[in-house]
Amino acid sequence: MRIRPAGPEDAPAVAALLAASWQDAYAALLPAAVLDRMAERILPEWQALLAAPPGIVLLAEKDGEPLGVAAIWLRGEEAYLDSLHVAPGGRGGGLGRHLLAAAMREAIAAGARRAALRVIEGNAGAMRFYERLGARPVAEETGEVAGHPVRLLRLHVDDLEALAAAG
Template identity: 40%
Template sequence: MNIRLAADADRMEIARLHTESWRDAYRAILPAALLDETLAPIMAERWADQPIGPSDAVLVAEEGGALSGFAASWDGDPVYIDNLHVAAAARSRGIGRRLLAGTARHFLAIGRRKALLHVVASNSRARALYLALGGRPDGIEDKNLYGTVVPNERIEWDDLGLLLERATA
């Protein structure tokens, strides 16, 4: 498996992975019409137009020429980890950890030290990963996901070095 920076040619595959991941993870909390009918075009448009700055990091996991996961993070203080998605067939193989390690490495190299993300509060699998990697819960806030209000937990890292250390242990 290869972890690398995404290229423009990866955008539609990222959109497909993003859509499939939402369909799998959020089936119980988002409307079927959104997941089955409107989400794919929304994600295709989002990723076609998503600006990626020179210090942002969109990383992909590639296996045998196909993408099996991606992480998208935006530079700032703190860094915002916007997305981490792994294909259902590729889960529990450390891909998410490797993508987060690459993210931490990227931002540490440009002098960033802190990061945060929001995770759907009912996504216990993702939440457990973030806590195992040293993330600290910092409250619940409602987020509007295309018309459905969903509780999200804020997870913070005061030290990206800890995230890198735990993700590579």
């Protein structure tokens, strides 16, 4: 397996990977109509993001097959974890932790001193994952996914060095 920076040419693979992950992880939390067309909805967004990323986007792959993606947007001293997704068949083996740690090491090198992320309320697996890595809930927020309202939990991580060493 190799972890490398994602580039503009990776947008279709990233969008497909994200859509598959969302369809699996959020099937009980979001309407099927929202999830069914996720890849085509997010492809233009990821084409633009990968053309000029506002931070770090890493892609994990094996034999050219995308296995996971991590995207961290840098906002001053904050590393905002926008996306961390592993292909549905590859979960539970440590890939998400390795990807997150690699991205956090780059964020620290770029000046990040704290991290934040949001999790859709009800995603118990994601909450357990991030809490094991030192994240703590700090606020509830409202948001939307493709026009569908969602409740979000904002999490903060203060010990980026521990998070970077977790992989």
